């Protein structure tokens with residue numbers, strides 16, 4: 289009798305635990321979630337995610353990179369430091385692998401002191417430019433205390449180079465400018481077929497100096513849509529499909545200027561603005577992309593994007609192989625056997641080519 293009671297109690301206990309686990313995994317206990325102070329670590333492991341954080345009149349872009357790495361470009365005004373850190377923590381990150389401070393204006397670096405003091409910073413990129421503000425002084429002090437390497441941001445500096453991922457600095461190209469904005473580190477990130485350009489506050493003087501390829505799909509418009517930036521020829525050269533403007537509602541400068549918004553629109557770009565859309569998040573696996581904002585998802589047509597309509601294949605005319613542009617074999621092709629083609633795979637096969645077994649190119 290005593291034994292039966294024991295068995296009954298054990299079974300009851302098992303039932304209670306099982307029901308508990310079921311409810312927990314089904315999310316029943318999350319009905320009224322308390323905000324946790326420690327971040328739930330869920331950094332992404334593949335693809336990239338670019339977050340244009342709404343920091344009012346200022347810039348801050350957080351980029352999730354493959355293998356749980358991340359990058360931050362600017363941190364808004366001082367008052368937005370906690371917003372930026374909170375945003376990053378919530379995504380599960382407590383350190384920044386690559387920190388870019390585009391230029392020493394407070395709407396870009398004001399929040400940096402808080403960012404540097406709150407997170408582990410692995411490496412800093414900033415242009416050779418100074419400012420006499422307290423915010424700049426505090427930031428420099430914070431970087432010194434962090435003790436991480438600091439690299440001068442200028443044209444030609446490569447930040448990352450991997451099979452599918454390339455991050456380069458395209459500007460500044462000179463060492464002396466009248467406007468502090470022209471010292472802005474201009475960053476280009478290419479992931480698979482998608483290219484992102486981040487202009488900081490670079491003005492037309494800097495735009496005209498850039499010799500590197502500025503073509504891109506997504507551009508963070510220079511200087512909050514001011515007429516000092518986005519020169520006509522530059523806008524055309526980017527061919528951007530989406531122009532993102534980081535700007536504060538009712539700001540004192542009248543940013544963005546209507547003329548500049550129209551210029552991007554007339555060039556075929558869809559405008560996204562942090563003052564109207566809130567946070568803007570663009571994610572891509574290298575082929576397809578997705579855009580969401582605080583106001584909801586943005587409908588995108590992936591079929592009209594680069595990968596589908598303007599496939600550019602790399603050919604090895606020696607081995608008669610077709611490669612995707614990001615295939616690791618591409619750099620091994622002898623220059624005398626290197627060719628590019630926009631023909632369809634079927635047409636190329638007709639011409640005697642076969643597809644690479646590694647990158648498996650397909651229309």
Ligand SMILES: [Zn+2]
Pocket residue numbers: 391393468469489
């Ligand atoms: Zn500026």
Ligand SMILES: [Zn+2]
Pocket residue numbers: 346347393395396489511512
């Ligand atoms: Zn600015």
